[in-house]
Amino acid sequence: MAHQTLPPESTPPPADASKSNAAMSEYDYSNFFYSSSDDLFTIFGAYDDWWYGHAREKGYYLFYQAMSTAPKPRIDLEEGLHHEKRALLNLASYNYLGLSYHPEVIAAAKAAVDQYGLGSAGSPTLSGTMDVHVQLEKALARHMGKEAAMVFPTGYSTNVGLISGLVRPGDTIIMDQNVHASIVDGAILSKANTRFFRHNRPDELDRKLRDVKGKKLVIVEGVYSMDGDVAHLPEMVAVAKKHGARIMIDEAHSGFVYGPTGRGVAEHFGLDDEIDIHVGTFSKALGGMGGYVAGSKSLINYLMGFARSRVFSCALSPVVTAGVLKALEISEREPQLRDRLWKNVAHLRKRFADAGVDVAESTSQIIPVMIRKDPRVFAIGESLLNAGLYLQPIIYPAVAKHKSRFRISVSSVHTPELLDTAADILIDVLTKEQIL
Numbered sequence: 001m002a003h004q005t006l007p008p009e010s011t012p013p014p015a016d017a018s019k020s021n022a023a024m025s026e027y028d029y030s031n032f033f034y035s036s037s038d039d040l041f042t043i044f045g046a047y048d049d050w051w052y053g054h055a056r057e058k059g060y061y062l063f064y065q066a067m068s069t070a071p072k073p074r075i076d077l078e079e080g081l082h083h084e085k086r087a088l089l090n091l092a093s094y095n096y097l098g099l100s101y102h103p104e105v106i107a108a109a110k111a112a113v114d115q116y117g118l119g120s121a122g123s124p125t126l127s128g129t130m131d132v133h134v135q136l137e138k139a140l141a142r143h144m145g146k147e148a149a150m151v152f153p154t155g156y157s158t159n160v161g162l163i164s165g166l167v168r169p170g171d172t173i174i175m176d177q178n179v180h181a182s183i184v185d186g187a188i189l190s191k192a193n194t195r196f197f198r199h200n201r202p203d204e205l206d207r208k209l210r211d212v213k214g215k216k217l218v219i220v221e222g223v224y225s226m227d228g229d230v231a232h233l234p235e236m237v238a239v240a241k242k243h244g245a246r247i248m249i250d251e252a253h254s255g256f257v258y259g260p261t262g263r264g265v266a267e268h269f270g271l272d273d274e275i276d277i278h279v280g281t282f283s284k285a286l287g288g289m290g291g292y293v294a295g296s297k298s299l300i301n302y303l304m305g306f307a308r309s310r311v312f313s314c315a316l317s318p319v320v321t322a323g324v325l326k327a328l329e330i331s332e333r334e335p336q337l338r339d340r341l342w343k344n345v346a347h348l349r350k351r352f353a354d355a356g357v358d359v360a361e362s363t364s365q366i367i368p369v370m371i372r373k374d375p376r377v378f379a380i381g382e383s384l385l386n387a388g389l390y391l392q393p394i395i396y397p398a399v400a401k402h403k404s405r406f407r408i409s410v411s412s413v414h415t416p417e418l419l420d421t422a423a424d425i426l427i428d429v430l431t432k433e434q435i436l
């Protein structure tokens with residue numbers, strides 16, 4: 001997520017919004033970073049005018065719509081403009097292995113709430129560590145084949161705490177231009193020198209590393225969250241090693257689904273031991289919440305003292321922790337879940353290839369349906385919703401302005417029949433809108 005557009009573009013909002021209706025309808029979030037007043041709150045007026053007068057009705061209401069069911073293949077949702085209940089096919093949720101509502105996961109979470117209550121009631125450093133956290137960290141280290149692992153409240157706070165805890169001003173972070181916002185934010189907080197290299201281009205990484213002196217950290221993702229393409233990891237690792245850089249991989253979308261034992265893209269390429277820092281989340285394939293770092297005992301020991309987003313934040317809820325522990329166990333015990341996922345991915349991918357749907361470079365369970373710079377992205381989202389398919393429009397700042405899309409997340413719990421119905425709806429809408 002978060003293709004790099006820093007510093008943000010900014011067009012000051014018009015002084016009198018009511019006189020600029022046409023212009024306002026062309027605006028997006030980037031027009032509301034700055035205002036000319038000395039009062040921080042002045043920006044709210046122009047933003048409200050845009051949001052309530054233009055943006056919401058134009059399609060932004062498609063964000064933040066509330067679901068009233070588990071993130072299953074069929075969901076109930078309150079449509080965001082007229083607040084009507086809709087029964088929809090769902091291809092928008094992560095939950096790649098369907099574990100968020102697996103009966104054993106629910107039972108584990110219920111037992112945990114009886115034993116521990118709702119929350120951890122403390123930072124892990126102080127009173128917040130419970131035995132279930134320690135069990136999860138041990139199970140995860142074993143799963144990853146690493147000496148140690150550490151759990152954070154979210155994947156976001158994992159990257160922020162890890163990167164800012166490890167890298168210092170004067171050091172250099174070099175990352176793929178498509179890395180997630182949490183990685184960018186961790187790098188900003190570290191105050192290290194930061195550089196981006198062109199997406200998935202080892203030659204560009206090499207060029208960016210060539211003149212760098214001192215400590216260096218290279219950051220890539222396993223599967224890129226918005227494009228669904230896989231890191232060119234062997235080439236990246238070779239370049240990083242040539243320059244003496246440490247390498248970190250974020251497997252948020254590839255952990256528990258890629259690799260012979262579900263360790264991720266690093267395992268898929270047989271490069272597990274070449275990567276210095278493995279990061280991931282429990283919010284995608286395991287259907288829970290929280291993030292992790294896995295690596296050497298010394299790395300984890302250091303982060304215990306320096307990862308501020310963990311030290312100064314309440315530990316992950318024991319209820320979620322117990323559910324995630326069970327989900328991890330199921331993902332290890334039932335590799336057939338991954339087999340089913342990849343069969344579903346192949347099935348949907350073939351339907352799209354036959355129909356000529358543009359899915360960019362995706363090869364994974366994340367399939368972007370590219371609308372690119374066509375302004376009809378919201379109208380198409382609305383048509384999909386009205387036809388019974390829940391897919392979110394993805395626009396700037398999550399992706400670059402000319403790369404709007406709908407992002408599909410395939411799950412092992414989708415059936416081929418449901419995927420066919422969803423594909424029919426999507427292809428029909430794209431044809432009517434003359435995208436196909």
Ligand SMILES: Cc1ncc(COP(=O)(O)O)c(C=O)c1O
Nearest residue numbers: 154155156180225250252281283
């Ligand atoms: C690559 C990557 N890292 C980290 C995160 C943040 O994870 P979480 O949602 O668990 O906080 C995401 C979320 O989508 C992601 O795609």
